[in-house]
Amino acid sequence: MKSDIEIARSVTPKPIVEIGAKLGIPYESLHPYGHHIAKVSNEFIAAQSERPDGKLILVTAINPTPAGEGKTTTTVGLGDGLTRIGKKAAIALREPSLGPCFGVKGGAAGGGWAQVIPMEAINLHFTGDFHAITSAHNLLAAMLDNHIYWGNTLDIDPRRVAWRRVMDMNDRALRSIVSSLGGVSNGFPREDGFDITVASEVMAVFCLATDLADLEARLARMVVAETRGKGSVTAGDLKASPSMTVLLKDAFQPNLVQTLEGTPAFVHGGPFANIAHGCNSVRATRTALKLADYVVTEAGFGADLGAEKFFDIKCRKAGLAPDAAVIVATVRALKMHGGVKKEDLGKENLAALEAGFANLARHVENVGKFGVPAVVGINKFVSDTDAELQLIVDLCRDKLGAKAIVCTHWGEGSKGSEELARAVVEIAEGPKATGFKPLYPSEMPLLAKVETIAKEIYRAGSVVADSKIKKRFKDLEAAGYGDLPICVAKTQSSFSADPEIKGAPTGHAIPIREVRLSAGAGFLVVICGDIMTMPGLPKIPSAEHIRLGADGQIEGLS
The missing domain is CATH 3.10.410.10 (Formyltetrahydrofolate synthetase, domain 3)
Structure with a gap:
């Protein structure tokens, strides 16, 4: 069986100009990063503002387990499936963080025959967006400490500095530190710390801003400290937001890549969903909606975190109204929720599967609370038995009144997601029982x-x-x-x-x-609870297995 990276390398990607042309993006509006990656210019995006939006489809999932769910894989597979049945489709994904890539989770470009490519570049540095966000964030930290050092005219209380530094790597040793040691010339010592870049408010601002002016205005509003009188100090007060915007100017342009089957994919921004809002940039999503009839996007982790934040934060703030949702589940993960240990997942266990089904059922019910119709996508693993797969289909139909479809896009590409694509189109283009609505009103305490x-x-x-x-x-x-x-x-x-x-x-x-x-x-x-905004590496991190082979190719990246 080929690995993900071997499958990705077996496909010859199309020139990025061809991918842009599928969406009507002319060559002069693309800023290429090599032959297969490009940024879409801000000028072109602004010119599309009057075009109608396509259909927006959210892919979410059950609570993740070590058994795997395949949410990104399903997002990619569904995009390819929609293209296969004749729809003009595009995908909108987050960029992977180096932290989990070298930690425990691995990359985030999909898997099997449902991937975005070039997967090595996407998982490692890509177009440098995260480095730009890290630099902008830490520029603000430096300017804050510099202001205190040179007289502190804003009367900032060093004990109430809230702006921590960031880096895009898991490093538990930096969670809590003391900075500015070494004498008078190094500033005033204080407690400090690091978060991972994907937890940075700059990342959140980057992903929720609508244009460069909005980006700068949002950066200026960020509260970084308090004065001795307990007043707020913002990035605007420190005059940092214009230079931060300069660092983010090029990164703010969405990245265009492709799936293994040539479906256009926007991969842009990357806030975590367990410690941030977990969605790709509004800029990329809105661009995709103007250029495609169907846009498939995802929200991180399970629907309790990613989908809830997608609906209550991203859709509320950006004025988006999703047309349908796909909730991804696997036999293996549901058996883990039913009490089966990872080493025993290969054995058929219908009782445990039915017990674990409660997790899926709750997510289906929860998505319905937002007025968004949903279909369940069962991401098939080779160890799944026919009886297990049929049980999920039957339980969804009989207990939830929901359609569940077995998907084989990991092994078959768009052929294995065609049925799911048709079900999504039926929902998205059919009548809605209710309209989309957030869970709570803005005026609630x-x-x-x-x-x-x-x-x-x-x-x-x-x-x-x-x-x-x-x-x-x-x-x-x-x-x-x-x-x-x-x-x-x-x-x-x-x-x-x-x-x-x-x-x-x-x-x-x-x-x-x-x-x-x-x-x-x-x-x-x-x-x-105990959630950390700076993760740590596991006992055996993925970094121990990633290396260059004798042929100069990257090995161990998944």
């Missing part, structure tokens, strides 16, 4: 928003917030931030805040550890 997400989506019994957290919410409301949506940062592995609790728990508590204001992005990050 902040803590009530968190409680709504916890009880409606996670089925929690309570939200645990001590007096400091409650005061923080009240202070934010008094400061004019009460209308912001909530971005919950918690484990992706469970509906609860405990990654070990699988299936579909109810009545659990969601403990709030911290609340961070992302005024530029336009949401509040509510950190729950």
